[in-house]
Amino acid sequence: MQLYDDQIKAELKDRLAKLEEHFGADVAFYYGPIHPAVQKRFRDFIEKLKEDSRGDHLVLFLNTPGGSVETVEKLVEIVRFHYRQVSFVVPDYAMSAGTVFCASGDRIFMDYSSSLGPIDPQVFNGKEWVPALGYLDQVEKMLEKAADDKLTNAEFLILQSLDLAMLSRYEQARALTVTLLKKWLVEYKFKDWIAHRTDPLKLGQPVTHGEKEVRAEDIAKKLGDNRTWHSHGRMIGPQTLSGVLRLEIEDYSNDRSLRKIIRSYNDFIVEFIARGDYKTFLHSKNYF
Numbered sequence: 480m481q482l483y484d485d486q487i488k489a490e491l492k493d494r495l496a497k498l499e500e501h502f503g504a505d506v507a508f509y510y511g512p513i514h515p516a517v518q519k520r521f522r523d524f525i526e527k528l529k530e531d532s533r534g535d536h537l538v539l540f541l542n543t544p545g546g547s548v549e550t551v552e553k554l555v556e557i558v559r560f561h562y563r564q565v566s567f568v569v570p571d572y573a574m575s576a577g578t579v580f581c582a583s584g585d586r587i588f589m590d591y592s593s594s595l596g597p598i599d600p601q602v603f604n605g606k607e608w609v610p611a612l613g614y615l616d617q618v619e620k621m622l623e624k625a626a627d628d629k630l631t632n633a634e635f636l637i638l639q640s641l642d643l644a645m646l647s648r649y650e651q652a653r654a655l656t657v658t659l660l661k662k663w664l665v666e667y668k669f670k671d672w673i674a675h676r677t678d679p680l681k682l683g684q685p686v687t688h689g690e691k692e693v694r695a696e697d698i699a700k701k702l703g704d705n706r707t708w709h710s711h712g713r714m715i716g717p718q719t720l721s722g723v724l725r726l727e728i729e730d731y732s733n734d735r736s737l738r739k740i741i742r743s744y745n746d747f748i749v750e751f752i753a754r755g756d757y758k759t760f761l762h763s764k765n766y767f
Contacts, residue, residue, distance in 0.1 A: 504536035511759030513546030535563040545575025594714035664695035
């Protein structure tokens, strides 16, 4: 088994080296849910990588179903303490809190098969992690029906049984998610958006800070609109992100050489993770 692990490590290190050479940056890999328990491990992981760093640019491969947005905030603080420039590569998917994490990057690399997701924050209800917006949407619908005197007896009983403190937590999680996404888009993703490029009435004119905030808020609202996506697990591809949400994506679908080295590394390590049934997995040139 040790020989097998050594061969896996050597092969992954070789494939990772090709990515670092292409990007001219440190490359790291994160797989699994974004949970508070991973915070210290991630801190040590990034600190160790920085010890043998290529510079101030980190390229982070992200494969995640989502998780805690509070944890995302801390992971961003960790990464940004060590790196001035951060790029995300999403070969498969980065959902919910993973999408918010990507919004903290200077660039987001995806191909036609990659996905981000609606920013529906996950909140722990004492038993399990649940999508907050689904609960809030249902409560809002029942309140609207109550205002129109159309609430059924069953719905009235449901409203009576709701934990108001938990609903408040859901609302706070929603507000925090939108706040962080807006902040990071303006601070990082839009930092090089200097002049208008698509609006014919403003073409070539300087982009103001206020205009960046308006664009960021529009993206945040659309990503958080359950009535648009209909599903917490809706997978949103780069064409929709760039075309509908107007979020700039580095689409490498037609870059065969880059797509080859990304998939060669990502697919190999994901298969290894699946065989080992690892819930969370971190990898870099000096961490396995």
